[in-house]
Every structure is written in C-alpha cells, then in structure tokens.
Amino acid sequence: MVAPFRPPSRGEAASRLTDSLLAPGSHLPGTAAVHDWLAGLSRHTWMETQRAGLDELAGWVREPDTGFLRHHTGRFFSVEAVTVERADAVVPSWRQPIINQPEIGILGILVKEIDGVLHCLIQAKQEPGNPGGGLQLSPTVQATRSNYTGVHRGRAIPYLEYFREPAGRGVLVDIRQSEQGAWFYRKRNRNMVVEVGDDVEAVDGFCWLTLRQLAELLSVPDLVNMDTRTVLACLPGGGAYWSEAVASRPGDDFLAALARSADPAAPSVHTTDEVLSWITEARTRTELRVERTPLRELAGWCTEDGVISHRSGRFFSVVGVHVKAEGREVGAWSQPMIEPVGTGVIAFLVRTIDGVLHVLTHARTEPGYADVVELAPTVQCTPENYDVLPDAARPRFLDEVLRSERIRFDTVLSEEGGRFLGAQNRYVIVETDADVAADDPDYRWLTLSQYDELLRHSFYVNIQARSLLLCLRSLAVT
Amino acid sequence: MVAPFRPPSRGEAASRLTDSLLAPGSHLPGTAAVHDWLAGLSRHTWMETQRAGLDELAGWVREPDTGFLRHHTGRFFSVEAVTVERADAVVPSWRQPIINQPEIGILGILVKEIDGVLHCLIQAKQEPGNPGGGLQLSPTVQATRSNYTGVHRGRAIPYLEYFREPAGRGVLVDIRQSEQGAWFYRKRNRNMVVEVGDDVEAVDGFCWLTLRQLAELLSVPDLVNMDTRTVLACLPGGGAYWSEAVASRPGDDFLAALARSADPAAPSVHTTDEVLSWITEARTRTELRVERTPLRELAGWCTEDGVISHRSGRFFSVVGVHVKAEGREVGAWSQPMIEPVGTGVIAFLVRTIDGVLHVLTHARTEPGYADVVELAPTVQCTPENYDVLPDAARPRFLDEVLRSERIRFDTVLSEEGGRFLGAQNRYVIVETDADVAADDPDYRWLTLSQYDELLRHSFYVNIQARSLLLCLRSLAVT
Structure with missing residues (x-):
C-alpha cells in the first residue's frame, strides 16, 4: 500500500x-x-426576484442584542457588522455591515x-x-x-x-x-x-x-x-509546455511575452522567495483590527424601508429579496443580499520586462481576510466611492487605467449572484510603462509562473486577482 | 530598476x-x-528566577470582568482562557488558560x-x-x-x-x-x-x-x-546537491534513504498536490470552535497560592516568577509563565519506502492554530496526561515509540524559556515497519523534500515537527 x-x-x-x-x-x-x-x-x-424589506424575510430573524440578521436554523450565513481599525491607513477606522458565512x-x-x-x-x-x-x-x-x-x-x-x-x-x-x-x-x-x-x-x-x-x-x-x-x-x-504552445501561435510581442511569463525558467524581477518575503513583511507590518459591533444603529449607516445603506449613498446596501425559481433544489426562498453602488474597476497593469510579461501586483488589506493581506490587482475599486473620501485615498494607478489606450482586455463581469445583487466590475488589462521602486512596500511585479506557484496555496491571491489572471491567460488564445 | x-x-x-x-x-x-x-x-x-503568586507580579494587572492577566501597558502578552469545542473528537470540549500574544x-x-x-x-x-x-x-x-x-x-x-x-x-x-x-x-x-x-x-x-x-x-x-x-x-x-553530498558520506542504508528523501526528483508515496489536498480536506472537515471565556472560576481549574492548575494535577499550570538578570535589556522583571506537568514525547516514525525515507506525519488540531490543522510529528503528547483521559484518547503510535529499539535520535530539548517554565520534551526519531492506509484521514507519509517545499509557507508545519525535522536532517552528519 x-x-x-x-x-x-x-x-x-x-x-x-x-x-x-x-x-x-x-x-x-x-x-x-x-x-x-x-x-x-x-x-x-x-x-x-422581488425586493423585500430585511424584516420581511421568511426564515430570517434578528438577534435581539446585536440586530444581526441570521437564518432561524443558525446555518447559511448572517448579516453582521464590524468596526475596522487600520493604523496608518488614510481612512483609519470605519464601521460596516458584513456577511459572516463561516x-x-x-x-x-x-x-x-x-x-x-x-x-x-x-x-x-x-x-x-x-x-x-x-x-x-x-x-x-x-x-x-x-x-x-x-x-x-x-x-x-x-x-x-x-x-x-x-x-x-x-x-x-x-x-x-x-x-x-x-x-x-x-x-x-x-x-x-x-x-x-x-x-x-x-x-x-x-x-x-x-x-x-x-x-x-x-x-x-x-x-x-x-x-x-x-x-x-x-x-x-503555465509551465514549459504551456509556454511553448502559446509562443508557437501567431501573435505579436505581447503574446510572446505572455508565453514566457508562464515559463518557470524565464527571468523575473523578483525571485519567488523575495515575493514571499514581501508578503511576510506586509502581513507583519499591517495592523488590522476587526471587531464585531451591533448592526443596529451602526454609525454612518441608516435603515430605511427595510434597506441598510451608507449615509453617503455610496459603497453598498444590504437589501432583502424574495426569490421564486424553477429547477432549483428549493423552489422559493427569501434572503438578504449585498447590493453595491456603482460598477467597480478591477485592473492589472502589465509590462514586458526583458521579454517577460509582468503583472503589477498590490498587497491589499481587506477587513474580511483571514490573514490580513492578499495579493490583489493593481487597481481594485469603485471610482465613485472616492468622491466622499479624502483625496489621498484615491487608488494609485486608477487614473492611468481609466485613461489608457493600450487595453488588452475589457469586459464587465459579475460577482456571486447568490449573495450580491447586480454586483458588476469592469475587468481590465492594460499595458503600461509605469514602474514602482523595487522596495515599494505595496506593489511588486510578478510573472504568471509565480502566480501559478502561489495559487497552489490558500489565501495568497484574492478573488479579483484570480478572475483577472484567468482573463490574462485567456489572451493566449483570443 | x-x-x-x-x-x-x-x-x-x-x-x-x-x-x-x-x-x-x-x-x-x-x-x-x-x-x-x-x-x-x-x-x-x-x-x-523566583516563584511568585500570579497576583504579586509587578506591572501585571487582572482585567476586572474576565480575570485575564495582562501587562499594564497592554503590550507583551496576556494570560486568558478559552472554551474549546471539537465535534467528533474523543474529548469534544474543554476549558483552559491560554497565552494571547498577538x-x-x-x-x-x-x-x-x-x-x-x-x-x-x-x-x-x-x-x-x-x-x-x-x-x-x-x-x-x-x-x-x-x-x-x-x-x-x-x-x-x-x-x-x-x-x-x-x-x-x-x-x-x-x-x-x-x-x-x-x-x-x-x-x-x-x-x-x-x-x-x-x-x-x-x-x-x-x-x-x-x-x-x-x-x-x-x-x-x-x-x-x-x-x-x-x-x-x-x-x-534539501535539493539535489544536499542529497548527493549526504549520499557520498560513509554510512548505512538509513543514510542513503535520508539523502534520497531530500531530493525533489526521488519518488514519494504521495505527490505534493495530494498532500496539499489532504491538508485542505482536514482543514475543511475539522470543526474547531475556540471562544474566549473568563479565566476566573474556570471549570476544571483551580487557583491556589497564586498558581492556576488543572484539578487533575495534569496538563500545565500558570505560575508567576520574579526574575533578576545581568546582561539583559532589562535587569529585573516579573511575569506569568506556563509550567507543563511531565516531560512530553515528540516523535517521528520514519520508514524507508522504495529506498526513500518517509516521515509519518499527523494532521493535528490545536486550539491556538490560526488555521485549524497543522502537520505534526507522528506522536506529540505527554504520556501521563492520558491517565486522566478516556482510553480512546491515547495517541496512535505512542506505544510503538516507547517500545522501539530502532532509535535514531533521542534527546531531551526544552521549549521557549521566556514563556514556559522547565518545559521539556523528549525528541525521538525511530524507524518503523508500521503502515497507514493510503486514505487514512489523519496520517500521511512525507519526504524531506516535501517538507522543504511546505516550509516556504506559513502554518503548514507545527513547531514540534519543525524541531524534529531539524533533528532528522542533523542525522545526515552525526
């Protein structure tokens, strides 16, 4: 055996x-x-799908103390709230509803x-x-x-x-x-x-x-x-076979650089050990404190007509829906959902360096991460949200993405329709001549091959970057 | 750049x-x-180092509600308590003090x-x-x-x-x-x-x-x-160079198998992807719930003479010490420490399979793990503790380790002396003919090369297994 x-x-x-x-x-x-x-x-x-007030959802109950909204069985998920504190961030503290689905x-x-x-x-x-x-x-x-x-x-x-x-x-x-x-x-x-x-x-x-x-x-x-x-x-x-197969297709320099990027033997700006050390440094340095807080009377948020929204009208709302469906495991149900405001921009800046395509990668912190920091697209935001935030909060490279004419991929894709109502992001891949310092704390150039290695393990690459990597690989054949 | x-x-x-x-x-x-x-x-x-009651430690205060013992600055660490629930475990629930050092x-x-x-x-x-x-x-x-x-x-x-x-x-x-x-x-x-x-x-x-x-x-x-x-x-x-260098030393079949084990090109019982899938399965399957609970009047534990001990006299105690020292950054201080009862046994069973040394590895859950399960030695326990626990809780392979005459390494080493008082474990490596089913949920045979790969990432290999791996590698030259 x-x-x-x-x-x-x-x-x-x-x-x-x-x-x-x-x-x-x-x-x-x-x-x-x-x-x-x-x-x-x-x-x-x-x-x-029909909208409904959060307190009209059959099977969903409010916890008396916290106002958390949970399924009466205690299963599925609940809508809770957190206080987020990030020392050193432009917005050092906020409160928000959040879905808890352990x-x-x-x-x-x-x-x-x-x-x-x-x-x-x-x-x-x-x-x-x-x-x-x-x-x-x-x-x-x-x-x-x-x-x-x-x-x-x-x-x-x-x-x-x-x-x-x-x-x-x-x-x-x-x-x-x-x-x-x-x-x-x-x-x-x-x-x-x-x-x-x-x-x-x-x-x-x-x-x-x-x-x-x-x-x-x-x-x-x-x-x-x-x-x-x-x-x-x-x-x-990726791998040598992928790389050779893609390189042998008719295409431009971009395709050749993309092919080489997936080859573990191709040169890279940083070694994988250096990338791992950068992640260690970011996860050690970033002080993120996320504490549960009551959803009732959450500062900055208001409830009207059974919908929880941010007072600025930005970010997202928590709404309820009644659903009737054919061909599902269950024919009818009610549930809360998150409805984001506006369409997001999720973008990779990519650059050919020494013949090898590199992806400008951001070490990003989000309150719900299990391990503080994950690798994220160069830009990941909803531009309208920054109208109500300090100028310094405006994401680096966003303007370059919005103004770029060297677009390789540009499609609106939606996020999980079981939890998010009409959540759409514009997934964009643009070529750039931009650069970052080799010791920039927040950004690194990675190859496809390095991503391939990191994706064997949990919690290195965030969901938006995973989607965008798939789009980037798709350029090998489209 | x-x-x-x-x-x-x-x-x-x-x-x-x-x-x-x-x-x-x-x-x-x-x-x-x-x-x-x-x-x-x-x-x-x-x-x-002089023993002192937990309430006599200068600079340490009790939190009024919980009885948690913390430094007055809020830094360093605190002694807290948790309720642990593990569905499907032989001991499905217990309470214990624990050190929180975020x-x-x-x-x-x-x-x-x-x-x-x-x-x-x-x-x-x-x-x-x-x-x-x-x-x-x-x-x-x-x-x-x-x-x-x-x-x-x-x-x-x-x-x-x-x-x-x-x-x-x-x-x-x-x-x-x-x-x-x-x-x-x-x-x-x-x-x-x-x-x-x-x-x-x-x-x-x-x-x-x-x-x-x-x-x-x-x-x-x-x-x-x-x-x-x-x-x-x-x-x-590890790596090919390590493997060749060690293989060229005078030695027995064990040394040859050890050398091959560190070579990524050598065969292994499981591929690394299979090992990762096994870890994913264990981390998904194991339901571990760890909740903070007051340290005061912790069920199963008692405080006497300023020491918190388990009522059975087993496991560990929380004690206080006054320390005076020369040549340290600070010359005198007081602090709580954990003092385990008894000497632990930390053992690898190793076996040469097809000429390659494999380590029998346990997927272990401990309440303080960040991600539920880590890879641990074949045996990791304090044998005396099982006198007060159900027979079914007795660790697999413990008796084989205690009775083995094929011992390759056997040294008592101590754990971190800054937090643990006199914590000693017997680190043992023994050869075995034991086997486990290929789909045993809890154990897998791993090579040194596979450990080498896993150790590039966080939280796969627990501290006891890391120590023991070092001991195993040391056998290449001792």
Missing part, C-alpha cells in the same frame, strides 16, 4: 490543460453552439477527456443577483455546507458525490480560497477540480466545455460566473 | 547551506570549543561567510524558564514587537537593524510560523535568516557556528533553544 507510485504529476496535468486551452471543443463546438444552448435553456428556466462550501468543476481533450462540466445557472437575471456559466457544483448536508431540505445536488469523496480520483485542484474581504468576514470556499471517467454524462442544464471555449466566453459580459472563474484560475496555468 | 536580475536562487542558497552542514566551523572549531566558550560565559552570566515577534539568525562557508550568529542566552537555568544557543535576535519598539525601555537589541531593514540584503528565510497551539492563542513569529557581509562581527556573548556544529550540538540536552530550532528548520534543507 505504501509502495511509491507516480500519480499524474502537476506537469502532466498542466500539459493536458494546455491542450484543452487550445481545443475548440467537441460537445458544443465553438462558442455559437454554447450561446444557442443557453438560449434554449433560458426559454424554460425561470426565476423571479462554513466552507465547495466550488467544484468536473473534468473528463472527450476525444482525448479535457472538458469542464459547466452548469447554466441563474442566481437572484445575476444582472438581468440571466443564466451564467457556473461550476458543476456550487454548494454551501448547509446545502450539501441537507439543511435546506432541497433536492440532491447533482455530481456532489465526486467532490465529497474525491480520494482515488484525479484531483487537479483542491484548495481553500478567500472571497470578497470587503463584504465577507473570512469566507473561504474549497475550490476543486476532479477528473472523472467516460461514464459521467452531462445531465440537462450542463455541458462539457474546453478551456479554449471558456477563455473565449470570458469576453462576453456577465456570462462566466465568479465561482467558475476562481476555480479555473486555480488550475495549473 | 525593473530590469530582471537573478538574485541568489533558492538552489544556490541550498548548496551553500549544504556546505555549511558539512563544515566543522572556523570561529570556534568543532564542538568542544563551543562548550568551553559557554562555560566561560556562564561564569559571568547570572539570572535568578504581536508578531522576530526570530532572526544572521549568517555570513567565514573562509567561504556560511556561519550562523548564535547568542548564548539565559531565559527564566530554561531547565537548570542554563545558557542556551539562541538566535541572533529574539524580539517581541514590544521589545523592539522600545515598550520595555530596555537597552537596544544588538543586530536588530539587519532584520528590521532586510531589503537589499540576502534574505534566506522570511516566513511567519506558529508556535505551541496548546498554550498560545494564534501566536506567530517571523522566522528570518539574513546574510551579512564581512564587516559584521560577533560581540560578547555571540559566536559564529556552522550548520554542522549546530547539528552536532542538537544531541546535547537542553542546549539548542526552540527559537534557534524553528529558524534553522525553515532554511532550505
């Missing part, structure tokens, strides 16, 4: 995934067939070989918060622990068993990652990719897509959902 | 460290000279080349909790943030500046690691190794030692202190 065997190595997996990134797909070849399939499904899928859910994608090429099992799924109420391309399984332990007494979740008992299968990804630390208190989901055999078929509402198809579909607004993006971002997305 | 350069790679550092592991040392060659140096120092070093301190070792070989700058240091009150070989710098920001108004800490401003120097290690999760609530220290130039000299009480000398001194009871052990354990301790 203990005799060493060599299960598929990371390098082998990376090569097979590269082949998938280059393959048009066999199940619904190309992307037109995917759009047709979605159009067909949307004719007989139906979800109605359970670790599963975001899982099954993959299998079709005609020798890995395909991902993708679900067309509606969520109450999806902009326009549309279907989005979602992972095979999105399940909170309350879902999959049956707390909501719904129907069985298809394909869940492959993720709950993955031992003995090919596990390509299995890592807990954080989600939005500005809205969630220490939420973590288990990102998984599991390979299955030929016997697993796509049931109604599911289809098999290659990484190439998903890369192309990333440039369609609001189509590839956040959970799919984070799971795909955690797949090995 | 952004032109890529190639700073010393991890591979180069690993090779130079291997040379140090093979070198007898130039400053105090061999180990006899080190003992002479220590004997000389101990004649004019002096520390007096500040991230620095444990730093300077290295420099002498005659072309890396030497570590080691300090001979006394701590109130050191067994026998003796000098121990300590890192160049051991400093809490309260120390180095001057809260205790003591003398300047020698060599501190190299760790506070490491940018531009050769940083070989810079990673936060946990400490004892049974006694500390989420304590983390920043483990650092920084290379300096020829101009840095050893001041009185410091000496330069090679890794070879430190490896040999590890088998002297209570000599190499815990902080030195954890920092050295985080150094790159």
